[in-house]
Amino acid sequence: MMSSPKNLSKFWEWGRKIICVGRNYAEHAKELKNAVPTEPVLFLKPPTAYVKEGSPVIMPYYSNNLHHEVELGVVIGKGGRNISQACAMEHVHGYALCLDMTARDVQDKCKEKGLPWTLAKAFDTSCPVSDFIPKDKIQDPHNLNIWLKVNDSLRQEGNTSAMIFSIPFLISYISKIISLEEGDLILTGTPKGVASVKEDDEMMAGIDNIISMKFKVEKQS
Ligand SMILES: CC(=O)CC(=O)C(=O)O
Numbered sequence: 001m002m003s004s005p006k007n008l009s010k011f012w013e014w015g016r017k018i019i020c021v022g023r024n025y026a027e028h029a030k031e032l033k034n035a036v037p038t039e040p041v042l043f044l045k046p047p048t049a050y051v052k053e054g055s056p057v058i059m060p061y062y063s064n065n066l067h068h069e070v071e072l073g074v075v076i077g078k079g080g081r082n083i084s085q086a087c088a089m090e091h092v093h094g095y096a097l098c099l100d101m102t103a104r105d106v107q108d109k110c111k112e113k114g115l116p117w118t119l120a121k122a123f124d125t126s127c128p129v130s131d132f133i134p135k136d137k138i139q140d141p142h143n144l145n146i147w148l149k150v151n152d153s154l155r156q157e158g159n160t161s162a163m164i165f166s167i168p169f170l171i172s173y174i175s176k177i178i179s180l181e182e183g184d185l186i187l188t189g190t191p192k193g194v195a196s197v198k199e200d201d202e203m204m205a206g207i208d209n210i211i212s213m214k215f216k217v218e219k220q221s
Protein backbone atom coordinates (compact mmCIF):
# COMPACT_ATOMS: atom_id res chain seq x y z
CA MET A 1 0.00 0.00 0.00
CA MET A 2 1.42 3.40 -0.96
CA SER A 3 2.18 5.84 1.84
CA SER A 4 0.11 8.99 2.01
CA PRO A 5 0.85 12.18 3.97
CA LYS A 6 -2.78 12.50 5.05
CA ASN A 7 -5.55 10.00 5.59
CA LEU A 8 -7.29 9.49 2.27
CA SER A 9 -9.98 7.25 3.75
CA LYS A 10 -12.03 10.44 4.13
CA PHE A 11 -11.24 11.61 0.59
CA TRP A 12 -14.45 13.68 0.44
CA GLU A 13 -13.06 15.97 3.16
CA TRP A 14 -10.02 16.87 1.06
CA GLY A 15 -11.95 19.30 -1.16
CA ARG A 16 -10.42 17.93 -4.33
CA LYS A 17 -11.81 17.53 -7.85
CA ILE A 18 -14.56 15.16 -8.86
CA ILE A 19 -13.95 14.25 -12.51
CA CYS A 20 -16.88 12.47 -14.12
CA VAL A 21 -16.91 10.30 -17.22
CA GLY A 22 -20.16 10.23 -19.19
CA ARG A 23 -21.53 7.63 -21.62
CA ASN A 24 -18.98 4.97 -20.61
CA TYR A 25 -21.53 2.16 -20.96
CA ALA A 26 -22.98 1.65 -24.47
CA GLU A 27 -26.40 0.51 -23.15
CA HIS A 28 -26.75 3.73 -21.14
CA ALA A 29 -25.65 5.94 -24.05
CA LYS A 30 -28.33 4.21 -26.16
CA GLU A 31 -31.13 4.52 -23.56
CA LEU A 32 -30.65 8.31 -23.63
CA LYS A 33 -30.36 8.25 -27.44
CA ASN A 34 -26.74 9.45 -27.34
CA ALA A 35 -24.06 8.20 -29.69
CA VAL A 36 -21.64 5.66 -28.22
CA PRO A 37 -18.48 7.77 -27.73
CA THR A 38 -15.14 7.13 -29.35
CA GLU A 39 -13.40 9.35 -26.75
CA PRO A 40 -14.34 9.83 -23.06
CA VAL A 41 -16.94 12.54 -22.31
CA LEU A 42 -15.72 14.50 -19.25
CA PHE A 43 -17.35 16.94 -16.85
CA LEU A 44 -16.64 18.13 -13.29
CA LYS A 45 -18.46 18.37 -9.99
CA PRO A 46 -17.23 20.68 -7.20
CA PRO A 47 -16.35 19.17 -3.78
CA THR A 48 -19.54 20.80 -2.39
CA ALA A 49 -21.41 18.09 -4.35
CA TYR A 50 -20.34 15.45 -1.82
CA VAL A 51 -22.90 14.01 0.56
CA LYS A 52 -22.45 11.12 2.96
CA GLU A 53 -24.91 8.57 4.34
CA GLY A 54 -27.03 10.10 7.10
CA SER A 55 -27.62 13.30 5.12
CA PRO A 56 -30.22 13.57 2.34
CA VAL A 57 -29.89 14.23 -1.38
CA ILE A 58 -31.60 17.56 -1.97
CA MET A 59 -33.58 17.98 -5.20
CA PRO A 60 -32.57 21.22 -6.94
CA TYR A 61 -35.52 23.66 -6.90
CA TYR A 62 -35.25 24.26 -10.67
CA SER A 63 -35.67 20.60 -11.73
CA ASN A 64 -38.71 18.33 -12.01
CA ASN A 65 -36.79 15.26 -13.13
CA LEU A 66 -33.90 14.24 -10.86
CA HIS A 67 -32.23 11.00 -12.02
CA HIS A 68 -30.02 8.53 -10.18
CA GLU A 69 -26.84 7.23 -11.86
CA VAL A 70 -24.91 4.60 -9.88
CA GLU A 71 -21.17 4.55 -10.64
CA LEU A 72 -17.85 3.12 -9.51
CA GLY A 73 -15.58 5.86 -8.16
CA VAL A 74 -11.77 5.70 -8.28
CA VAL A 75 -9.87 7.55 -5.53
CA ILE A 76 -6.51 8.91 -6.63
CA GLY A 77 -3.68 8.40 -4.15
CA LYS A 78 -0.71 9.74 -6.09
CA GLY A 79 -1.06 12.78 -8.34
CA GLY A 80 0.49 13.21 -11.73
CA ARG A 81 0.38 14.49 -15.29
CA ASN A 82 0.73 12.54 -18.53
CA ILE A 83 0.39 9.25 -16.68
CA SER A 84 0.91 6.21 -18.89
CA GLN A 85 -1.71 3.45 -18.97
CA ALA A 86 0.97 1.02 -17.80
CA CYS A 87 1.57 3.05 -14.59
CA ALA A 88 -2.02 4.25 -14.07
CA MET A 89 -3.07 1.74 -11.38
CA GLU A 90 -0.13 2.86 -9.20
CA HIS A 91 -2.00 6.17 -8.83
CA VAL A 92 -5.17 4.48 -7.49
CA HIS A 93 -5.53 4.47 -3.70
CA GLY A 94 -8.95 2.83 -3.57
CA TYR A 95 -12.55 3.02 -4.67
CA ALA A 96 -15.99 4.24 -3.62
CA LEU A 97 -19.55 3.65 -4.67
CA CYS A 98 -20.97 6.91 -6.01
CA LEU A 99 -24.15 8.40 -7.40
CA ASP A 100 -24.00 11.00 -10.15
CA MET A 101 -27.32 12.72 -9.41
CA THR A 102 -28.49 14.46 -12.57
CA ALA A 103 -31.26 17.00 -13.19
CA ARG A 104 -32.19 15.33 -16.48
CA ASP A 105 -34.70 17.95 -17.63
CA VAL A 106 -32.08 20.67 -17.11
CA GLN A 107 -29.39 18.58 -18.83
CA ASP A 108 -31.69 18.05 -21.85
CA LYS A 109 -32.22 21.82 -22.12
CA CYS A 110 -28.46 22.47 -21.80
CA LYS A 111 -27.81 19.92 -24.56
CA GLU A 112 -30.39 21.55 -26.85
CA LYS A 113 -28.85 24.98 -26.31
CA GLY A 114 -25.22 23.79 -26.41
CA LEU A 115 -24.68 24.97 -22.82
CA PRO A 116 -22.48 23.30 -20.18
CA TRP A 117 -24.05 20.76 -17.78
CA THR A 118 -23.14 22.57 -14.55
CA LEU A 119 -26.72 23.21 -13.37
CA ALA A 120 -27.69 19.62 -14.18
CA LYS A 121 -24.76 17.85 -12.56
CA ALA A 122 -22.86 20.05 -10.09
CA PHE A 123 -25.43 21.18 -7.51
CA ASP A 124 -24.92 20.58 -3.77
CA THR A 125 -25.53 16.89 -2.83
CA SER A 126 -25.22 15.74 -6.47
CA CYS A 127 -22.44 13.29 -5.48
CA PRO A 128 -23.48 10.87 -2.73
CA VAL A 129 -20.52 8.60 -1.85
CA SER A 130 -19.97 5.46 0.21
CA ASP A 131 -17.19 4.88 2.66
CA PHE A 132 -13.74 4.47 1.16
CA ILE A 133 -12.96 0.99 -0.20
CA PRO A 134 -9.23 0.18 0.10
CA LYS A 135 -7.61 -0.93 -3.16
CA ASP A 136 -6.80 -4.41 -1.84
CA LYS A 137 -10.52 -5.12 -1.13
CA ILE A 138 -11.20 -5.14 -4.89
CA GLN A 139 -9.30 -7.71 -6.91
CA ASP A 140 -10.56 -6.66 -10.32
CA PRO A 141 -12.28 -3.26 -10.67
CA HIS A 142 -13.28 -4.29 -14.20
CA ASN A 143 -15.48 -7.13 -12.96
CA LEU A 144 -17.83 -5.71 -10.34
CA ASN A 145 -21.62 -5.78 -10.20
CA ILE A 146 -23.04 -2.40 -9.30
CA TRP A 147 -26.73 -1.92 -8.60
CA LEU A 148 -29.27 0.59 -7.36
CA LYS A 149 -32.77 0.16 -5.93
CA VAL A 150 -35.37 2.83 -5.27
CA ASN A 151 -37.79 1.92 -2.46
CA ASP A 152 -36.67 -1.72 -2.79
CA SER A 153 -37.35 -1.91 -6.52
CA LEU A 154 -34.27 -2.67 -8.67
CA ARG A 155 -33.58 0.11 -11.18
CA GLN A 156 -29.93 -0.29 -12.23
CA GLU A 157 -27.67 -3.31 -12.45
CA GLY A 158 -24.50 -3.54 -14.49
CA ASN A 159 -21.01 -5.00 -14.53
CA THR A 160 -17.97 -2.76 -14.79
CA SER A 161 -16.63 -5.14 -17.49
CA ALA A 162 -19.02 -3.29 -19.83
CA MET A 163 -17.16 0.03 -19.45
CA ILE A 164 -16.07 1.30 -22.86
CA PHE A 165 -12.94 2.98 -21.48
CA SER A 166 -10.98 1.12 -18.77
CA ILE A 167 -9.71 2.73 -15.57
CA PRO A 168 -6.04 2.85 -16.78
CA PHE A 169 -7.19 4.41 -20.06
CA LEU A 170 -9.30 7.03 -18.22
CA ILE A 171 -6.50 7.94 -15.78
CA SER A 172 -4.05 8.30 -18.64
CA TYR A 173 -6.50 10.27 -20.82
CA ILE A 174 -7.61 12.62 -18.02
CA SER A 175 -4.08 13.28 -16.77
CA LYS A 176 -3.04 14.60 -20.18
CA ILE A 177 -5.68 17.34 -19.81
CA ILE A 178 -6.20 17.87 -16.05
CA SER A 179 -3.45 17.21 -13.49
CA LEU A 180 -4.52 14.53 -11.05
CA GLU A 181 -4.01 15.19 -7.34
CA GLU A 182 -4.18 13.06 -4.19
CA GLY A 183 -7.80 12.89 -3.08
CA ASP A 184 -9.33 13.43 -6.54
CA LEU A 185 -12.25 11.16 -7.38
CA ILE A 186 -13.04 9.82 -10.86
CA LEU A 187 -16.63 8.71 -11.51
CA THR A 188 -16.46 6.06 -14.23
CA GLY A 189 -19.94 6.37 -15.75
CA THR A 190 -23.26 4.66 -15.20
CA PRO A 191 -24.82 1.47 -16.58
CA LYS A 192 -28.36 1.51 -18.01
CA GLY A 193 -31.54 1.98 -15.99
CA VAL A 194 -31.27 5.64 -14.97
CA ALA A 195 -34.65 7.02 -13.86
CA SER A 196 -36.39 9.63 -11.71
CA VAL A 197 -36.55 9.90 -7.97
CA LYS A 198 -39.04 11.98 -6.01
CA GLU A 199 -39.34 13.45 -2.55
CA ASP A 200 -39.11 10.83 0.25
CA ASP A 201 -37.77 8.08 -2.02
CA GLU A 202 -35.01 5.94 -0.58
CA MET A 203 -32.12 5.00 -2.87
CA MET A 204 -30.04 1.98 -1.92
CA ALA A 205 -26.97 1.05 -3.95
CA GLY A 206 -24.20 -1.49 -3.73
CA ILE A 207 -21.15 -3.16 -5.23
CA ASP A 208 -21.41 -6.97 -5.06
CA ASN A 209 -21.09 -7.92 -1.37
CA ILE A 210 -18.38 -5.31 -0.86
CA ILE A 211 -20.35 -2.22 0.13
CA SER A 212 -23.83 -0.72 0.16
CA MET A 213 -25.29 2.68 1.04
CA LYS A 214 -28.69 4.39 1.44
CA PHE A 215 -29.81 7.95 0.74
CA LYS A 216 -33.16 9.65 1.23
CA VAL A 217 -34.34 12.26 -1.30
CA GLU A 218 -35.66 15.55 0.06
CA LYS A 219 -37.01 18.77 -1.39
CA GLN A 220 -35.08 22.00 -0.90
CA SER A 221 -36.63 23.88 2.04
C1 LIG B 1 -25.69 11.57 -20.20
C2 LIG B 1 -25.01 11.58 -18.90
O1 LIG B 1 -25.55 12.16 -17.97
C3 LIG B 1 -23.71 10.96 -18.83
C4 LIG B 1 -23.28 10.39 -17.55
O2 LIG B 1 -23.13 11.05 -16.55
C5 LIG B 1 -23.00 8.93 -17.48
O3 LIG B 1 -22.68 8.45 -16.40
O4 LIG B 1 -23.08 8.25 -18.51
Ligand SMILES: [Mg+2]
Binds near residue numbers: 020022069071189190
Ligand atom coordinates in the same frame (compact mmCIF):
# COMPACT_ATOMS: atom_id res chain seq x y z
MG1 LIG C 1 -22.85 9.82 -14.76
